Amino acid sequence: MPNVEVTIIPPLDGEFVRGWPGIPPSLENPPAGVQGDVVVQTLKEGVSAQWVRIELRKVEVLPGGGENNTFYDGLGPHPLTLWGADDKYNNLYSQRLPFFIGIPDSTPPTVTLQNRAGIRYELVATVCMKGKGVLSREKNATVRKMVPVIIDKHELHSPWPIYCQPEKQEVTGADGNLTIERRQTCHGPGDHISVAATFKLNSTYRVVVLQGLELTLKELINFRTTYDKPPLTLLADVAETKLPVNTTVYAGRMTYQTELACQVPRTHSTPTISTAHHVYVTYHLSIKALLNTGMHIVKDFPVIITNWERCDAQPPLFFLAIS
Structure with missing residues (x-):
């Protein structure tokens, strides 16, 4: 496996979520979204790669949890390609790749219920690289990083x-x-x-x-x-x-x-x-x-x-x- 590390970091204030999720954007209110940087660290000579992508996923879990009770949905443009090879592969070097993914107004809030049920959100960054194949056939290798994100909804303020x-x-x-x-x-x-x-x-x-x-x-x-x-x-x-x-x-x-x-x-x-x-x-x-x-x-x-x-x-x- 090539020596590549992937991290996802928020803006300087430490918060991924920007704006007011649940409130339609206007001149006074910027669009709500999730913002940050995907940080890719490689060897000095880089690594042969195909793309770097980020995805914001909604995860709904029914009571009991487990694979059969877990459902995934991507939000916004998913996955969002932050870096892509001009040809099939190009050298990927250490760099920071900024991203912004809009949060639709209809997005439900993060919630934790009993028996492992609830709704949560996660950012998933993936690097797809050229792998070592058998004979002349090559297989891609991927490195993935996931971080949780909490989304609160502001249309649910009781004083509105x-x-x-x-x-x-x-x-x-x-x-x-x-x-x-x-x-x-x-x-x-x-x-x-x-x-x-x-x-x-x-x-x-x-x-x-x-x-x-x-x-x-x-x-x-x-x-x-x-x-x-x-x-x-x-x-x-x-x-x-x-x-x-x-x-x-x-x-x-x-x-x-x-x-x-x-x-x-x-x-x-x-x-x-x-x-x-x-x-x-x-x-x-x-x-x-x-x-x-x-x-x-x-x-x-x-x-x-x-x-x-x-x-x-x-x-x-x-x-x-x-x-």
Whole structure:
């Protein structure tokens, strides 16, 4: 094997990722991407080589890991050729080869799930050289280097104005109406999720006991191998609040109003993921009114969960300047 070493180094600040992944580029916002240098070190006389390439790969892993549960996808132009021979082979000498690979807006964030599942990213640099063949047939030899890259998504900042619009919805049950109001649709670790709930009878001839109200943040994870097979589904309660009420509500203008709140655990780090191929993570708020008639009223709201704590999730200054 020829004496060649390959390394991948980030810019001087030590960060491969540039820009704001997930935010479309504009005059104030440069395109997001992964930037660095591939460093090739050879002997003084160089080495006969065919090409030097770099690739940014998304790796989706289903529970259990292993070859059959691991799926690779290249991002951007892949592989990207940084150096190529004019003919079949040329001498390759020690040098630094800069690269920039754009990150599409739809790229899902890096996430680690239980049982070795998750989504990760890796930069892979490869040098293809002329190898020693048998008789007149030559076989290429390759040297490869891989480094991990963490990609966070900035469209998942909870303070973005798009997530801070008031919303009001009403659901009608057999024995009453439940009206829900909320002010935010995206939350992060440590956030309090609150809604205003109003219960009212929908009949002028009945009396109902409102036994309690429940607020639950539910997480649904789907792992899909192929589209012709049903996914593996995991459903879990992330946070909940159960409020005993035991109040008699009479028909007419009488209503029962209260605020329900629960807290996203500070240790919760799994964001909403909707653009991957094999790993999907979604969340919804379930609000339930428990009635003594047994005809409970349930209303579900989709909600986005981010892995950014609110103190770290302020929108970039360039966005605040133009919004």
